[in-house]
Amino acid sequence: MSAAPEELASVLAPVRHVLLDFDGPVCSVFAGFPAPDVARRMVELLSGPDGPPPGCEESDPLALLRRIAEEREDLVPVADEVLARLEVEAVDRAQPTPGGVAFLEACAASGRSVWMVSNNATVAIDRYLSTHGLGRFVAGQFGRVSGQPKSMKPSPRLLSAAMGAAEAKPSDCIFVGDAVRDVEAAHAAGMEAIGYANKPGKDAALTEAGAVAVVTSMDDLARAIVDRDG
Ligand SMILES: [Mg+2]
Numbered sequence: 001m002s003a004a005p006e007e008l009a010s011v012l013a014p015v016r017h018v019l020l021d022f023d024g025p026v027c028s029v030f031a032g033f034p035a036p037d038v039a040r041r042m043v044e045l046l047s048g049p050d051g052p053p054p055g056c057e058e059s060d061p062l063a064l065l066r067r068i069a070e071e072r073e074d075l076v077p078v079a080d081e082v083l084a085r086l087e088v089e090a091v092d093r094a095q096p097t098p099g100g101v102a103f104l105e106a107c108a109a110s111g112r113s114v115w116m117v118s119n120n121a122t123v124a125i126d127r128y129l130s131t132h133g134l135g136r137f138v139a140g141q142f143g144r145v146s147g148q149p150k151s152m153k154p155s156p157r158l159l160s161a162a163m164g165a166a167e168a169k170p171s172d173c174i175f176v177g178d179a180v181r182d183v184e185a186a187h188a189a190g191m192e193a194i195g196y197a198n199k200p201g202k203d204a205a206l207t208e209a210g211a212v213a214v215v216t217s218m219d220d221l222a223r224a225i226v227d228r229d230g
Helices: 005-012 035-046 061-071 073-091 100-109 122-131 157-166 180-188 202-209 218-229
Strands: 017-020 113-117 140-142 173-177 192-196 213-215
Touching: 005 192, 005 213, 005 218, 017 157, 035 061, 035 073, 061 073, 073 122, 100 113, 100 218, 113 157, 122 140, 140 157, 157 173, 157 180, 173 180, 180 192, 180 202, 192 202, 192 218, 202 213, 213 218
Parallel strands: 017 113, 017 173, 113 140, 173 192, 192 213
Antiparallel strands: none
16 A cells, blocks of 8 residues: 555655656566566577576576676676667567656656666667657656666666756655665665555565655555645
């Protein structure tokens, strides 16, 4: 169950800039091109005379990229590029999150800017936003730094970059994400996080990680803004 509307409204009241995770709050990136298939494809494309890349048993392509970074740094640039290409393919079949657009609209209507902060490739985020006509709602996109998987959350690096672009301080911002690592990254960047629990059990994990509020629907978060400002 989502946090009470008054609670969400008070959390959002001082927020001028919303930093928003992409996979989860906006769409389900791998809904049509499942993550295990993407990981398998990556392994095929990266296998060479020496065999498959490290982490070839991983079913999460981002986890696979992390493993490659840990064990085969020389493979990282090509692995990142291959994954970015597959992510672009995936977003063409992504499933929009119910309430995701309503939330973007509510942020815009209330004068809050939205910055996308994601472990996915910026090129895939761009592609999704332009295909769905959502570019006008987003001030900037901060996907993982190409060839630098360490830039991914829970590192605060991408959030700090978004804050810098917004010329904002942490207390003006909030991060909305669906993973424990999103909450950790927010805290490391000095800001609070709202958890989006899109699967059973996630609300407890996000609360435990220290999310200031948890919602089970992006519509609830959109309404908290509209009701307050409307
Ligand atoms: Mg996510």
